[in-house]
Amino acid sequence: MNRKSAYNNKELNNNKMSFTEHCNEIFNQAIRDYHVKDDVDTPISNPYDRDSIENRLYLKCWIDTVQWHYEDLIRDPHINPVDGMNLKHRIDRSNQDRTDLVEQIDSYFRQLFSDVTPLPDATINTESPAWAIDRLSILALKIYHMREQTERTDATPEHIARCKDKLAVLIEQQKDLSTAIDQLLDDIKAGRKYMKVYRQMKMYNDPATNPVLYKK
Template identity: 60%
Template sequence: MFAESAFKTFEQVVIDYHKTDSVDAEMPNPFESGSIEFLLYKKCWIDSVQWHFEDLIRDPRIDPAGALVLKRKIDASNQHRTDLVEYLDAYFLDKYQSVLAMEGATINTESPAWALDRLSILALKIYHMDEEASREEADVAHREACAQKLVVLQEQRTDLITAIDQLLSDIAAGRKYMKVYKQMKMYNDDELNPVLRENKRKENS
C-alpha cells in the first residue's frame, strides 16, 4: 500500500542522513526528479535536517549570534516544509480530480500530505527513540523507558499507515473528498507582519 511504501522511503532518508549526520550534507536523493518518491524523499530530508537544527539551537552554550543564524535557517526550513506539503497535496488533487464525490461524502480533518508529514516525523522519532533504547552509556532505567516509548511509536506507525491508506482509498472511491487550504503564514510576509512592514517603510522613506 502507498503509506507503507512512503514510510520505507522515510526510513531510507533517515538512514541516509545519519551516514554523515550533518545538517550541511547534500541530499542524496536516488529517485527520479518529479516522481512521488523523489518528493517524499525530499520531504523527509527537510524534516531530518530541521530535527537536528532543533537539537543544535537548544544548546545552552550556543553563541547568540550563531543562534540567530540558526533561527533563520529553521524559519526557512519550516517554509520549505510547508511548501512541499502543499506541493504533495497538489499531486493528490491532480490524481483524484476525476473522482466524483458520492452524496454524503465527507471531508477529512487533514489532507493526505499533512498526514504524510506526520508519518515522516514519526520515522525520525522511531529512529532516535530506538537509538536511545540501545544507547550503552545510558542507565538501565533510561533504556527501558525509551524501549516502552518505542513500542508506542511503532503502534502509532501502524495506525497512521492504516489511516492514510484508508483515507486515500475513501478519496479514490468518492466516500471522502479533498479540500486543501493554503497555509497563510503571516510572520514571513513583509505586508502582514507589522515588524517587517515597519522595517520596509523605514527603508523606503
C-alpha cells in the same frame, strides 16, 4: 540513475505494498542516508526522478531530518548568540520549505484523484493526505532516534527501559496512522471523502502582513 515512480497512475491498489508502506520505506531510506555523515550541511542526493512522488517524499523526510538536528543544536545552552540566531533563521526557512513541500504532495493527490466524483454524502477529512503524511515522516524520525536511545551503552537501565516503552508506543502510532492514511486515500478514490486543500498563510513570513517588517 534516478529511480522511476511506482505510483504514477491512479491504480494504487495494483501495487504490492500500500502507499504508506512505500512512504515509510522512503522515509527510512532518507533518514539512513542522512546519518551516514550526520551533518546538517550535507547536501541531499535524492535518488528518485525529479517529477515523481518518491522524489517529493524523500525530500520531505530529508528536510524533516535536517530540521530535527537543527532543533537539537539550537537547544545547546552554551550556543553562541550569533550562531543561535543564524540557526533560528535556518529553521524558519526549513519550516517554509516543509510547508511548500506538503502543498506539492497534496497537489499530487489532487491530480491523482481529479476524475473522481464525490458521492452525494461524501465527507471532508480533518486534514489533507499530505499533512497526515507529514506526521508520518516525523514519526519515522522519532522511531529512529528513540531506537538509538534503547541501544545506548552509556545510559542507565531505567533510561533504556523507558525508551523501549516509548518506542513501542511510537511503533503502534505509526501503524495506526499508516492505516488511517491508507483508508483516507481509499475513501477519496471511492468518492466517500473529498479533498479540500487550504494553502498555508503564514503571516509572519510575509513582509506585507508582519507589522515588524512592514512598519520599518
